[in-house]
Amino acid sequence: MNHSTIANAEVVRLITIPISHYSEKVRWALDLLKISYTEERHVPVFHRLATRKYGGSSVPVLVTQSGNFTDSTDILHYLDTLSPESQCLYPKERELRREVEELQELFDARLGADTRNWGYFYRSGDRKTMRKAWCNGTPQFERVGFEIAFPLISAKVRQVYNITADSAASSLQGIKEIFEIVDRRLAGGKTYLVGDTISAADITFAALVAPILLPPEHPVLVAKIEELPIEMATVIKELQSTAAGVYALRLYRDQRRVQ
Ligand SMILES: N[C@@H](CCC(=O)N[C@@H](CS)C(=O)NCC(=O)O)C(=O)O
Structure with missing residues (x-):
């Protein structure tokens, strides 16, 4: 590419x-x-x-x-x-910079793992979905490898990340907690998490929730909500309608410009 x-x-x-x-x-x-x-x-x-x-x-x-x-x-x-x-991705002003870095660390350490684990619980066994998620734009020999080894790769991913019904439930709980933190930060109609311009905190939040919020502007579109298991789609709709969800989808719509 x-x-x-x-x-x-x-x-x-x-x-x-x-x-x-x-x-x-x-x-x-x-x-x-x-x-x-x-x-x-x-x-x-x-x-x-x-x-x-x-x-x-x-x-x-x-x-x-x-x-x-x-x-x-x-x-x-x-x-x-x-x-x-x-x-700049990190504000020059020391206090604002500290806030951006703390939020980014929180999202990286918790949200990223939770969205991945919750999403993989529902989708990692589905060859068609994972072909789009993992193969789009990759070398041909790797795509052939995917077709041959998909059951093994998929099982390995579930094992490495300990994907089970229990871990998925606890990841969803973790996602909701972070959404509540973001909801509170956006209270009063704030456009961005810190300061008046987009920062590393906003990009990190929106990018890490994208695989479960499904913004249409995402460069790797994997599934439409109608194609997902009903239990998963119901939770996604709920998350999309929170203040944090609306904000992440808005960031994609208004700020995600692919070069
Ligand atoms: N802390 C790392 C985490 C990156 C990460 O977890 N990447 C995942 C994909 S989203 C990965 O490469 N997993 C496969 C592996 O670790 O071999 C970062 O922020 O770059």
């Missing part, structure tokens, strides 16, 4: 798994800052062949002339050093 050059002479490389929400967080930041990049998508398990060359195991990995970054928050901090004053 090639993205055109707008700001920098350097075109950085972004290694991803298509549906990875931590990868989407970085994709969004790159698009927002108009930094040229080439995305290299991989099917899970195969991604390790790409990431380990750069000292990483998970995605995203950002490969640049200034070094390689193997964590989405480290990547956003690096990108912030390249951004113009008018479009």
